[in-house]
Amino acid sequence: MEYFMSGKSIFDKLWERHVVTGNEGEPQLMYVDQHYIHEVTSPQAFQGLRDAGRKVRRPDLTFGTTDHNVPTVDIFNIRDLISKNQIDTLAKNVEEFGIDAATHGTARQGIVHMVGPETGRSQPGKFVVCGDSHTATHGAFGAIAFGIGTSEVEHVFATQCLWQVKPKKMKVEFVGKPQPGVYSKDFILALIARYGVDAGVGYAVEYCGEAIDALSMDERMTICNMSIEFGAKMGLMNPDQKTYDYVEGRPCAPKGEKFEEAVADWKTLVSDPDAEYDKVITIDVSELAPMVTWGTNPEMGVEFDQPFPEIKDFNDERAYEYMDVKPGEYAKDIDLGYVFIGSCTNARLSDLELAAKFVKGKHISPTLTAIVVPGSRPVKKEAERLGLDKIFMDAGFEWRDPGCSMCLGMNPDHVPEGVHCASTSNRNFEGRQGYGARTHLCSPAMAAAAAIAGKFVDVRDMPEVQA
Numbered sequence: 001m002e003y004f005m006s007g008k009s010i011f012d013k014l015w016e017r018h019v020v021t022g023n024e025g026e027p028q029l030m031y032v033d034q035h036y037i038h039e040v041t042s043p044q045a046f047q048g049l050r051d052a053g054r055k056v057r058r059p060d061l062t063f064g065t066t067d068h069n070v071p072t073v074d075i076f077n078i079r080d081l082i083s084k085n086q087i088d089t090l091a092k093n094v095e096e097f098g099i100d101a102a103t104h105g106t107a108r109q110g111i112v113h114m115v116g117p118e119t120g121r122s123q124p125g126k127f128v129v130c131g132d133s134h135t136a137t138h139g140a141f142g143a144i145a146f147g148i149g150t151s152e153v154e155h156v157f158a159t160q161c162l163w164q165v166k167p168k169k170m171k172v173e174f175v176g177k178p179q180p181g182v183y184s185k186d187f188i189l190a191l192i193a194r195y196g197v198d199a200g201v202g203y204a205v206e207y208c209g210e211a212i213d214a215l216s217m218d219e220r221m222t223i224c225n226m227s228i229e230f231g232a233k234m235g236l237m238n239p240d241q242k243t244y245d246y247v248e249g250r251p252c253a254p255k256g257e258k259f260e261e262a263v264a265d266w267k268t269l270v271s272d273p274d275a276e277y278d279k280v281i282t283i284d285v286s287e288l289a290p291m292v293t294w295g296t297n298p299e300m301g302v303e304f305d306q307p308f309p310e311i312k313d314f315n316d317e318r319a320y321e322y323m324d325v326k327p328g329e330y331a332k333d334i335d336l337g338y339v340f341i342g343s344c345t346n347a348r349l350s351d352l353e354l355a356a357k358f359v360k361g362k363h364i365s366p367t368l369t370a371i372v373v374p375g376s377r378p379v380k381k382e383a384e385r386l387g388l389d390k391i392f393m394d395a396g397f398e399w400r401d402p403g404c405s406m407c408l409g410m411n412p413d414h415v416p417e418g419v420h421c422a423s424t425s426n427r428n429f430e431g432r433q434g435y436g437a438r439t440h441l442c443s444p445a446m447a448a449a450a451a452i453a454g455k456f457v458d459v460r461d462m463p464e465v466q467a
Contacts, residue, residue, distance in 0.1 A: 007272025010238050011169055011204045014144045014269065018127045020161055027163045033126040034138075035156050037064040037099075038112045039090040040410070041131030045154035046093040056097045058160045063121055064094050064101035067111045068410045072373050072400035075105055083411065097157075102377075110376025110402040113137040113225065113344040117217075118378055120250025124239040124266035129156060134344050134426065136227040139236030140220035141243055142269055144204070146234040167233045168278040170203040174211035176286030181460035183354075184219035185346060185424070185443035187211065188226045189291035191283060193301040200232030203279065206271065207237050211285045217246040218350040225345045226426050229298040238270045292331040292456055293428050293441040295319035300428075301441065304331050304458050322430055323438050324418070331456040334440060337419035339370035339451040340433070342400075343407040346424035346444050347375030352383050355448035356391045357464045364396040365454030371398040371413070373405040397451070409434045422450040 008016075015030075022028030035058075042064070049056065056062060069083035078084040087104050094101040102108035102115050109115070113134055116122045124142035129135060131153045138145035148162065156162055174187055192199075205227055212220065220237055227235030244263050247253045254262045289303035296319040302308060310327045311317050320326060325334065341347070341355050352374060364370045372392050374380035380402055383389060389399045406413040407425040414434030415421040421439050424447050425432075428439035442450070445459045459465055 006276045007274035009169055009171075009206055009271040009275040009277065010142060010269050011144070011206060011236060012275070014125065014127065015166055017125070018144070024166055027165050029161050030127060030164050032129055032156050032160050032162055033061060034116070034121055034128045035062045035160075036112050036116050036128070036130035036132075036135070037062060037090075037153065038068060038130070038132060039066045039086040040068045041150045041153055042093065043086060043089045044150050045131075045157055046097065048154040049097070049157055052158075054158050056099065056157045059098045061160065062099045062157070063116065063119070064090060064099055064103075065109055065112050065115050066090055066104045068404045068408065070104055070403040071412050072403050072405050073412070075401050079412070107377055110374075110379065111344045111347065111404055113221075114348065114375035114379065117141070117221065117246070118250070118376060120247055120253035123247055123253065123262070124243060125269055129162060133228045134225050136232070136235045137221050137225040137344060139224040139227070139234055140217060141247070142237060142239030142266065144234060144236065147228065167204045168202050170200065170205045170232070170279045170281070171277040172205055172207050173209035173280070173282045174207065174285050175209045175282060176211060176284045177214070178211065178285045178288060179460055180465040181445065181458070181462070182285065182288050182290060183443045183445060184215050184222045186288055186291045187283070187285055188223045188230070189293065189298065189301050189441060190285075190288055190303070191281070192226070192230050192298045193291065194283070195230070195281065197229060197297050197299045198231040200227065200230040203232050205230065205232045205235045206277070207235060208271070212237060213240065216350060217242055218348040221348070222345055226298070229426055239266050290443060290446050290459055292446065293439070294323060294325055294331070296322055296428060296430050298426070298428060298441060302331065304456065306330075331440075334420050334456060336422055336450055336455055337368050338415050338421035339364070339368060339447050340373070340406040340415070340421055340423040340425065341371070341444055341447050342373030342375065342405050343423075343425035344375060344404070345426045347373060347379065349379050349382055351424065351444045352379070352388050353386070355444040356388045358445055358448035358459070358462065359395040359397070359452060360391050362395055362452045364451045367454050368451065369398070370396065370451040371400055371406065373400040373413075374402050376402050395452070406433050408432060415439070422447045422456065
């Protein structure tokens, strides 16, 4: 009798590389290659080290920044005492424990899931953790990457390892060529709307297919970023030439021959053609329309030309009441009062360039407020060099300093109570953008076009998508 071993997925290969001890199906001790930290989930972990008389085991594999609490206007005037304490405490902790960091107001500072890739620390083959749920972003490089809790942050500080049970494997294949005006944000919002916010629970999700291959690294990061909104433990993609080109030349990337050796190794990580998965989903993006959420979690979304659904349960009823919209209405009927372009989902340079195309030479609707928050200081600097800041400000947008900003209500940037906001962020929960705020998730193109029109419009019909 002959036995045939099936091929391995990229997730299998990465997992096997990082097991220190333990058997599959049970908790296994995993080695961490890169630990990202920020000001909110690290203070207690650092204090735990002090109380136990321990040091950070691998400060060279740890990198910090400030993002959640930072103001984006008058950035050193931090009025909230808790926010100021957390920001100041991170600066003291990284100095005390010898950790490299992009602290508040410095040249590299920005959202943690932006500055990690920008510095070249996020690379194929790595096992990446951070005390933040959107750590899945780094999976776009062909890495295992997921969020951890504060007690786990302390465990990684002390040991550079983490106990984990291997998740199940899911493959999500995006096929077809999207219409002009449909972007990677629409891919992931469509996946979540069709299958739900709990469909990925217990899984590591591998995104693949011709539609993924065609995306830039920035666009791939957008999809992996929202794996957690799909319910998944993590999301990842196979590395390719776009990945290698993105990493090459960045400060923390391998140099010279070492880079060539790294690429040769990274190429072996790609999933085998006969790899097996516990679940497979296929989505054809060729007929997909721009997505907009109507409710209070990311699965409550529709394509632009589809009506909001009928009420099927109490959650829908509550969402309609909170959002002040009705079944049968359309995205174009929403009375917008704010537009937010930013967050770790869509605040990269290419996102700002895309949004700028839709506002250049125009002016925002007099009925709303619109802000643009670059995700990092390097992105802000480059955008200003390209003149994007002037395009936005001439159109009536506010141009801000980097940070998480209006994605969440942990800093001064809030959407006013009862106001509808077109947002390029990742969550539309009740109160996420401020008490009583009504959040509608969408792509940067949809948000920018909505700022001009004062309401959602179908960007597929606009000349900018052909430019």
